[in-house]
Amino acid sequence: MRWLAVTLALLGASVALVAGIYLRDRDTSWRPPERATADFDAQWLLLYLAGPACGNRCGYRLLGHPQTNHWLAWINDRSRTQCVDINVGAFQITTAHGVLGVTRIPCDARAAGFDE
Amino acid sequence: MRTALGRIRLALDRPRLWRVTAILAGLLFCILLVGAAQGSVEVISRHPVGASNPRGPSWERWCGAGVVREDRLRLAYCARVDGIVLASTRGPSPVEHHVAVIGGFHLTIVRLPDGRPAPAVGTRLVAVGPLVRARDGQREVQAFRVLHG
Numbered sequence: 001m002r003w004l005a006v007t008l009a010l011l012g013a014s015v016a017l018v019a020g021i022y023l024r025d026r027d028t029s030w031r032p033p034e035r036a037t038a039d040f041d042a043q044w045l046l047l048y049l050a051g052p053a054c055g056n057r058c059g060y061r062l063l064g065h066p067q068t069n070h071w072l073a074w075i076n077d078r079s080r081t082q083c084v085d086i087n088v089g090a091f092q093i094t095t096a097h098g099v100l101g102v103t104r105i106p107c108d109a110r111a112a113g114f115d116e
Numbered sequence: 117m118r119t120a121l122g123r124i125r126l127a128l129d130r131p132r133l134w135r136v137t138a139i140l141a142g143l144l145f146c147i148l149l150v151g152a153a154q155g156s157v158e159v160i161s162r163h164p165v166g167a168s169n170p171r172g173p174s175w176e177r178w179c180g181a182g183v184v185r186e187d188r189l190r191l192a193y194c195a196r197v198d199g200i201v202l203a204s205t206r207g208p209s210p211v212e213h214h215v216a217v218i219g220g221f222h223l224t225i226v227r228l229p230d231g232r233p234a235p236a237v238g239t240r241l242v243a244v245g246p247l248v249r250a251r252d253g254q255r256e257v258q259a260f261r262v263l264h265g
Contacts, residue, residue: 003134010141014148021152021223027253037251044187089251090208092187096230097209 034088038062038071041091045084045102048093050077072105083107155199155219155240159247161192175263178244182229182260188248195247195257197224201265204234214256217241225256232262241265 042060050058054077063072069089075082083105090101160179164172179194199219206213213234215226226243228234235241243259250256 001128001131001134003131003138004128006138007134007141010138010145014141014145017145017148017152021218021221025222025224025255027249041187092185092208094209094212094230095183096211100208 034065034069034071035062037088038065038073038086041086041088041101042071042073042075044091044093045073045086045099046075046077048099049075054078074107081107151200152218152221155197155217157198157220157222157224158196159192160194163193175244175261178261178263179246180260182245182258184246185248185258188250188256188258190246190248191255192247194244195224196242196244196263197222197226197257198242198264199224199240201235201237201239201241203237206234215241217243223254225250225252225254227256227258228262229259235265239265 039062042062046054046058046060057076057078059076061074063074063083065071066085069087071086071088073084073086075084085103085105087101087103092100094100158173160172160176164176173196175196176194184190197217197219199217199222202216202218202223204213204215209230211230213228213232215228215234217224217226226241227245228243241262242264243257243262245258245260248256248258
């Protein structure tokens with residue numbers, strides 16, 4: 001029975017080592033709420049589309065949350081209005097490929113029951 | 117009750133088996149310990165004052181060799197990660213690869229420069245770039261330069 005205890009202790013130490021390394025540098029707040037991430041992404045998207053000098057003529061609004069990681073947003077770039085589906089897990093803006101993780105959708109999607 | 121306990125005790129009474137499992141568990145622990153201990157993570161938290169820092173490490177010159185992504189929270193000016201590749205993923209863009217690297221008792225995500233293929237699992241990778249917070253909460257080095265791997 002002594003060897004069984006040694007086995008369990010060593011397995012426990014291995015699990016603790018792996019878990020410790022995995023959790024060591026992680027953000028303590030884990031992930032920000034999905035809505036906050038979507039809001040942040042929509043802001044960046046507006047900035048990318050309209051530029052920094054757009055002011056009051058531009059705006060955005062989150063419309064709904066049809067599924068995990070996906071948020072619908074309404075973007076108003078001066079007189080141009082568009083609706084998009086932002087995948088917060090894949091969203092990024094790159095110099096080589098532009099915006100990734102964003103799909104254009106018809107603006108009537110809001111009326112199709114996606115409203116929160 | 118005593119009989120049931122006795123039966124369990126009897127079933128677990130396998131000293132030779134537990135000796136073997138103890139040796140295997142010891143080996144596993146040693147492999148994990150050695151794997152996690154190798155390599156290193158060095159961090160320069162702030163941009164050094166002046167154009168060049170003579171007392172800085174030689175890899176510091178690669179810290180400004182690219183454009184830092186602004187859609188991630190920046191944790192430090194620059195980092196050099198040296199470790200073993202545990203896993204790799206591709207995407208969301210077709211030229212983008214991320215690898216998970218273990219070294220110096222740290223698990224770090226490295227975003228490789230666009231177009232650079234991911235090294236095989238188990239190979240050594242040394243990369244330099246700004247340190248940011250990845251979306252999954254892990255620390256991520258946006259590699260401006262891959263020095264090895």
